[in-house]
Amino acid sequence: MVRHATIWTQGPLGVLEDADLLVEKGKVAAVGRNLKAPSGAVEIDGSGKHVSPGIIDAHSHIAVSGGVNEATHAVTSEVRIGDVLDPTDIIIYRQLAGGTTTAMVLHGSANPIGGQSQIVKLRWGADADGLKFKRAPETIKFALGENVKQSNWGDNFTTRYPQTRMGVEQIDLDSLLAAQAYGAALNAGHAADGGPLRRDLRLEALWEVLQGKRLVQIHSYRQDEILGFIRIAQQFHIVPTFQHVLEGYKVADAIARLGAGASTFSDWWAYKFEVRDAIPYNGALMTRQGVTVSFNSDDDEMGRRLNTEAAKSVKYGGLSDTEALALVTINPARQLHIDKYVGSLEPGKDADFVIWNAPPLSTLAVPQQTWVDGRKYFDRADDLAERANVERERAALIAAALPERVKALAQDGDKKDKAGAAAPQPREEDLLRRYAARRPIYHDDEPVNGCTDAESH
Template sequence: KGKSALVSTGRVERSQAILQSDTAQHVRLTVARGRERDDYPNSPMGAVALARQTFYDVDWYGKAWAAYKADNKLSRPERNEALAALAPYLGGEKPVIIDAANEQFFERADRFARELGLSIIIRGSGREYRRLDLVRASGRTIILPVNFPRPPKVGTVEESLDVSLEELMHWDHAPENPARLEKAGVTFALTTYGLKDAAAFLPNVRRAVERGLSADGALKAMTVTPAALVGAKNRLGSIAPGKAANLVVTDGDLFAKKTKILETWVDGRRHEHAPDPKTDVRGTWAVELGGADGRFAKAIVQLKGSTKSLHGTIRRDADGTDKKDEVKLAKVSLRESQLHLTFEGKSFGHEGVARLSVVVAFPPEGKKTWLGSVLWADGVQETVKAEQTAGPTAKDKEDEDEEDKTDEPDGDKSVVKELTIGEKKEEGTEGNKGNEGKKEGGKKKEPKPETPALYPVNYPLGDFGRMAIPEQPKVLAIKNATIWTSGPAGKIADATLLVQEGKITAVGKDVAIPEGAIVIDAAGKHLSPGIIDCHSHMATDGGVNEGTQAITAEVRIGDFVDANDITIYRQLAGGVTAANILHGSANPIGGQNQVIKLRWGLPGEELKFKEAPPGIKFALGENVKQSNWGEKFTTRYPQSRMGVEQIMRDALSAAKDYQKRHEKWAAEHTGLPPRKDLELDALAEVVAGKRWIHCHSYRQDEILALIRVCDDHKIRIGTLQHILEGYKVADAMAKHGAMGSSFSDWWAYKFEVWDSIPYNGSLMHKAGVVVSFNSDDHELARHLNHEAAKAVKYGGVPEEEALKFV
């Protein structure tokens, strides 16, 4: 994104309004909606990869020019003003503001900044309370919105079914977010960003104060902290000699609901907000309506209420005493000096609605007057003039004060908790606007006070969230179980398993149970290792594919681990304890994988299985050559299976050359430093055997071609995914050392899988290939034990061996 500027809101020339033209660089770690399928990047993980590469390019650019200036015999580096402009941000000299749309993006922004050494400010989401410990530990300053959600609509059974528990809990907790951050010691500045109406800002800050934010903390978050964030604390943010005279004048505590802002001063210029008594039209008016025949009808108009909510009456009367013809004004509006009234014209001899429009004169001295016309429903138009005979009453002034003190912008009157289906709506609640503040028993109704959140925060927020991670007993013994070890011991009946501090310490028939252990009697039950899904696309919200280019090795599934994905919870119920989250198959060489442990309730970083070897997605067949994308997608190379083989061969050769250049520079430090290329970095790890290839594959010819390419580069394939014709090339797979992760019994769902058979897994297993059955599907993953059983049915694989498939 672009850079922001610090601008004065005073009434000055545009050139004088800019106080600071280069305040911060803004970054968004996702993509805008509506991008074309072939526009890079078109996925959130692609956006992060692009931003990461850009900052690495900034670093390289600075080093390259430094080397050239030290030795002008070197080739002059390219000139790139964009990279030069970003240099102060990479070094932390100036701040970078990163958008964080939710608590998970907060974690990602912090991790991104730490990798690159950026000094960042995070534009928050109002959801920081959901991961408060993580936010506090980051030490980041937040630009915090106060766009608290409106009350969910639960007035009918049908509406209530559409509201999730997460929505209800967020509505309940959101106003306490600032208070919780303050209590946690997090520095934040408040912003109007996210509000549909900026006028809701102060009322919402007052709500936050009522829900626990200190008044001093709120004031600091609107003055001192934002001034410091934009590098203007010497000029703005507090009242002190030498600083700009930017002031707010109120008639009480700024954060009290009934306090009224009287004046705002910007750069020493005064801006009054109190109603100007000179433009007050409330009171009694003697009106003359002139007919075409020269005769005049006299009337009395009474205007009452507050200046923001006028109402009144009109009556035809000569002396002002007879009220029998008095009618209510249907509408009263005043815009500057233009006054408009509508009323029923029957008492004046005209059926239908009359519309009166006049200009009000407010002389410095003397009485206020009107001049204009009235249009009757029958089309007759007459002149109107009037003179004010009495000003507003004491009661009108009282109404004015009350309205000013309780006024809140429409759309943010969410102080009443409407949680009961069928509950009668209170006056002033959503759905009954306009009645707020009406009298009851002769007294003005006060707004209901804010109440604390009804329930504590769970993780993830909403259905099935946990209050805390389950306590792990120091010693746990499970006895009398049938234990499937998936090891040399095979299946052991009436056995005991001993776990100490999360690690298995003993398994067998004659295991001594230590004193004090928690003992579970599992008689009649079976115990097996946790299931591992070797091909999954769950728990990521960064897009499964960055399919805009043929090679996107720079993107990382690990940048977008979605710890809130309910699929984690559901698959835990099916016995899955770990999963290999893969990039999709949109390109020959896709992005980097992420192996996770299914730790429901923990943040994304703590799901990552750090000991698992890193991997990358390769793919063959219809998907990558775009033959099933539609007629528009016929120009991206490669468009044939031959081209797929060639682009992989070329990419691996390029990675070798890239690695040699970097090794030479590291040893000699001669010439310009080589540029860090994240795409080639990942492929260089493949060539070095540090990153496993997981390749989407179906047909035997393509599988053999890939094996030959990797043999030529001395690379061993990690897994061939899907591998539905693996039974045809099982000997070649075993010789190469490639493992196969297959579907158990999927076939004929597209042309290139027509030769699939349910015996595929058992045949590969018998040929000496390490075989697993995977899901590639959120629902199927909950039944992987059943998938393993199919190896017993199709091919007679022993039960103990079949379990190892998952």
């Protein structure tokens, strides 16, 4: 039970002040004022604090072992990010420290049709299978533009088809038509020639797209290619989410008519040629046209501060605070078809929530605790205490190792000084004192040994 907090439900109840959040068996049991806690409940004083749903990152590449791209073919729909999850990636913990609880880990954008993606919950300490959000639908990565036609890969990558935007559109069309024929053969129980049907994992994944069983997430930038894929989506009755979609504001009406989502950046632009028309008002303008919009990270570090990325939409476009927070909570949940489980604090939903020291959109907001499925996975007070323990252990190890290192340095100096008269050697305690003093603060209060080559000699 969290008591007396300001609760951003991101649901019909809106923002509740001096309210309580009751969690039972990993689910939100109740949200309101003056709730009665069951006997033996753990109670947290939320006075002066804010509680929000856990942040959902709709475009992430964390926790992947061995790279996110299978770039050898134009179509690699048979490969699966879920097979190469790395539960030991420290970024999982760091993003929990920023309030992120759910992420869609995508295949890269090296192919017009890439691999199958994996929606995960950031259950730090679980194994790879334990990270998987198993109630979430299956997804797959498509991509358009510079990356897939290899225009930014260098002169050694000019032979893989397609090399133009028109080729990208045609390979998408051809692949989906092939999947359609494969599905017909599956239903018939035999190949078109009447012979036995060989299982094709590549076409099987695309057949799932055509059946509505697998969601398409499509990397895109320019309005022309966005409109081109909208025509394909209409032909095959696909409702995708456009990723990046930095010119989405130009064609927001067409995206809205399709019912597609748009997962974009807050204010990225000018990092490559095809994004030259990007503007920071993109998210707000698409929102006003009725598009379900989310802000994502596509970046390990940015996934730790998506709350302040969302806040930029208040400045650039005038979204309300709750509309802005929706960009990283309920909206990405809707895009991923997991809004019945996460994205808002409503009875029956998963107890994924963050306790902040300030309003979540504030640049001063720091998560104090992050909970997933009713279990605490990050606690700032515990983290700070553990840092102190680690620092004490590091200091003890350095103290134990330093005398031997100093002796080794002195012996090395003797060997290099053979030609001349032996210089007087300082006492061991003087060496210890001198080298101990040469350990400046380097990063996050981490002391490192620092000395010049001459001093080392």
